[in-house]
Every structure is written in structure tokens, then in C-alpha cells.
Amino acid sequence: MKEDIIITPPYIKVINNTNFIGSFKIEPLEIGFGVTIGNSIRRVLLSSLTGYAITYIKIENINHEFSSIDGIVEDVTEIILNFKKIRIKNTIKGVDKELVNASIKESGIITAEKLNNFITYFKIVNKDLILFNKNNDKKINFSFFIEKGKGYVQSEKHKKEENLLGNIYIDSIYTPIINVKYKIEQKDKLENENNDFEKLLIDIKTDGTINPKKALFKSCKILLDYLSFIISKKSYNKLIKNKNYDKKNDKFLKIKKILKTKLSDYENLSKRTLNCLEASNIKTWGELILLDKETVLSMKNFGKKSLTELEKEMKNLNISFKMKKPN
Template identity: 35%
Template sequence: MANKVIELNIDFNPESKSENSGSFSLQPLERGYGTTIGNALRRVLLTSIPGAAITHVRIDGVQHEFSTIDGVKEDVADIIMNLKKVRFKLMDNEPDKIELSLKGKTVFTAKNIQDASDQFQVLNPDEYITEINSKGKLDIELRIGIGKGYVPAEENDKPNLPVGTLSIDSIFNPVTKASFNVQPVPGAKAPIEILNLSLCTDGSITAKDAVSYSATYLRDHLMYVEAIADPSVLEISDGLSEETMALRNLLSQTIDEMELSVRSYNCLQAAGIKYIHELVNKEENQMLKYKNFGRKSLTELIEKLDSMNLQFGMQVDKIMAEEV
């Protein structure tokens, strides 16, 4: 399609003024590509963005989910059902385990979970879990993990878990709804169309970042398909040593490839750091000056870079500028 101009118009839902929901329009697209791109983006949005959820529950005196607890209103199955609804935003990329002991007349909500740890943010603190009467007691342990999409209880099951630990279904995906429709461009003579994409998130990532992450995820996979006809996309060039070219290829990757926690990823995005070479050019003390970027995020990045044989303060501008 000659002289095609792509416009991305972002319009957040005016009803909520929140960046957690938004609608996006992409135009003009050749006929059929609205559905092609819409399906691909929707699939990634609903299955491939990392998030956090409760993976295991252990309650004192309980051996299976069909039990009841004296002095507690809901049975264990209903308690687990309510725990699945709690949404998290992890502050680092590490799983967390918390213990709660509730006694006497108490309404157990997600806020009690928030109060027990500073490793995450509970996004729906008012979510009801159960109610305990004046003679009741509930000692409960929760394990919060990191993953993608929906993971059934059987896949969360691990050997050597403490006796009485129940594996539960986990919904990690931060995108709660995603849909699209395709319409013809009004008044256009050519068969071109508009893709309209709408989505909502749980608040652990903005709608805008979710769409951007999904597009990057698809692009990184399609690069290998492109290499079928154009191997130069991936191959080592004769113009540079194999080691230098390998380092350059590594530095050219986006931070998405580092599989960071949502918090660290969002901090880097807000700081305008999109590529690994931009990250390693920074000094450690520079990173701590960015908004919401703390010691735990810095430790995570140091460990991730070390696993890639990289570090902060590398000064790689010359490598990136060398002729291929």
C-alpha cells in the first residue's frame, strides 16, 4: 500500500479517568489486517503479560478444600474462591509468603493481606474473604507467585510442600478484558479499515503499557520469521568480531527480554529506558534518582545484568556506533 500513513490514536475511557482502561485506534490498514493484528494483540494481552497471584494456601487444621472451620462463616472452598479475586502488584520479582493470624470478631478482607507485607501492593483491598465470629480463629499462610495467563491448581502443585498446603488456580494476567472490532474507513475509495482495540487492566500495568508490551512481544517473535529470507537479521557480521557482534546484539535487545518485575519494568519505561544498552550506560547511583525506583529494584537489575555478563557503567556507546 503506497504512501501508507499509520496513526495510533489513544483515547482513555472518559468514564473512569484511569489509565487502567483505554481504547486505541490504528488506521489505515489494508483489508483483513485489522482482524489479523487485532487477534494477535488480544491473544498476547490475555495470555502473555506477567503478573502476580496467590498460588498456595495453608490453613491450620485444614487438610482439603472441602473442610469447614469453626467460627468462620465461609467454608474453605469459598475462602479460596475469594482469595483468587485478590489482585497484586509486586514491588520486586520475587515470590512472597505471608502468614496471617485472625482471632475474634473480624471481617477478613484483602487489606489484611496488604498489612502483612510490603513486598506487594494489593490493588483491591476491600475484596471480601470471610468473616470470623467472636469465638473463631483463622491461621492462614499464603504464597504469592509470578506467572503469565491462567495456571490451574495441578500445575502449581510442587513436591515437598508443607503438609496441608493447597495449590489453587491462579490468574496472573493483569489484563482483565480485551476486545476489538474492525470498521471500514469512512469515505475511503480504497478497501482500507480501522482497528479499534479496547482493554482494561487490574491496575498493575497501564492500558497503554500493556498494548506497547504486546506489540514488542510480537515483534521480537516475528524477527526470527523475517530471518528465513533475510538471515542478516540475526547472523554475525564479518565487519566485527564474533564476540563484539554477540555483545552488540545482546545490548540491542529491549528490556522486555530481561523478564523484569512489573514495578522495575514500569520504572524503566517511565525513565525512557527501552533498550539494554541504554540501561548499562547508567551508573547505579543514577538509577536510584528515578521516581519509584528503590534498592530492591536496583538489586534485581544488578542480578539480571550479572546473569547476562553485563553491569552498570559499561559505557557501550562506541560498540553500538561501530560500523557493521
């Protein structure tokens, strides 16, 4: 007799949800599922959500980070560290990157809010972040590149050979999640209810580019997509198809190797046959299979005995005359 597994449908209650902080309760859960679900959601939140960050900066007349800029209190290294802290939100759907050109003339404290005047498709949310202090009215021209990504990427991985000289690459923090905490408690017992259930409490802190509730739902969808793929019939069929492809691929590689092989490497072919083929500039099996029997027989000194010898060897190798070369 097949045993049915009955799952008590849990529900989610939003205790608190702002742009930066969210608290959620999920219940009822079977004993043990609080840790399973809580840990899975936490790991996905911290590692798999995408975000936006600056990947490099280019400052006019500055070629490396160990420099100073006239009229700027901070050196370039400090400025880079401040740019690394910028948190960016996408404002136009479908746009994943933007090269921003900025020019600042005024003196005083320059905050990240100033950069929003030059950005088209994105918005800096931590506007009060101090980037540098300027003590003159001399114009500073610079550009920076905003790009979509996931997790934490070191500056070295952004470098590409085609990038222009003068780009100063920075470490990029793409993940919009700052912290995730969860704990398991026993579910509040209702009247006439057994107490074999628990509740999961999740606290999520974001950088303000995504609200915690949306982040929670995104992480659940990622988990659901993975699990659905594993159990779906479509994925099973795809797996079988891939196995068949591997078998075909192995056969292709084997034939490819044979066709590249020199005829002279085969001991079963007589010297007379090999000399006739070589005289007609046929040195490999790949060159031979392009011909038909009549063409081979018309070669000088090539007889039926040699043809029989060739056909026997070709049969053993699963190749034939006028055979199509595999792509």
C-alpha cells in the same frame, strides 16, 4: 523489476485509558490489516502477558479444603474460592514471588485489604473483596504463596513433592487481562484522499494490575520480538548452527553406540584375536581405543596379523587407538 511495497505509517490514538479500561484507535491501515493486527494483538493480550497470583494457602490446624474453622462463617472451600479472585500487583521490580504469613484476630468482615498489611513486595488491588466473615476474636494464623506466571494454571500443576504437608493448592489466574474487543471501520476520508484504508478500534479491560495502554504496548513488543527473530540474519545463522549441531550429535551417538558394543559381536574379528583381547580383559571397542599399538602387541599371543585385522575393522568404524572418548 523488483516491486517495492510502500506501507503508510499508521498511528495510535488513545481515546481512553484508566487503570481498568482503555480504548485505542490505530489508523490508517491497508484493507485487511485491521483483522490481521487486531486478532494478533487480542490473542497475545489474552494468553501471553504475565501476572501474579496465589498458588497455595496454608491455614493453621487445617489439613484439607473440606474443613471448617472455628469462628469463621464460611468453610475452607468458600475461602479458597475467594482467595482465587485476589488480583495482585508487583511493587518491587525484580521480585517474582513471596511467602506471606498473616494473622488476624479481630471479628467482622475480613476483606483483602487486611492482607496488604502482611505483604512486602506486592499489593492487592481489589481491596474490597470479601475473604470471610469472622464472629469471634480468636486469632487465625495462615500463610499464602504469591508467584509470577502466565495464563491460567490449575491447582494440580502447582503441587511438588518437596512441598510441606498442609498446603492447600488453588487454581491461579495470572493473566491481567479480563477482556479484549476489536472492530474494523472504514477510515474517515480526508480531502483529496482515496478511501482504501481502514481503522482498528481496540477496547481492553484489565484487572487493575496493569493499565490497558501498557498492556497493549507489551503485546505489540512480544509480536515484534517474534517477527524480528524470524527475519533476522542472526536467527538464520543460529538455525544453520543448530542443523550442524544435529549432524555432530548424530555422529556422536553413532560412535557412542560403537564404543559400547562388545568385540565378540563383530564377525570380521578372528577367534584368536578375540581370545587374546578377552584374556587381557578387553571386551568392548571403548576399552580398546584407550590403548596404543605397542600395548596391544605386548599382549600374550597377540601378533602383527591380529593387529592388522583390528586396524582394518577400526578404520571401517571411524575409530582408532588412543582416540579420545567423546563427551
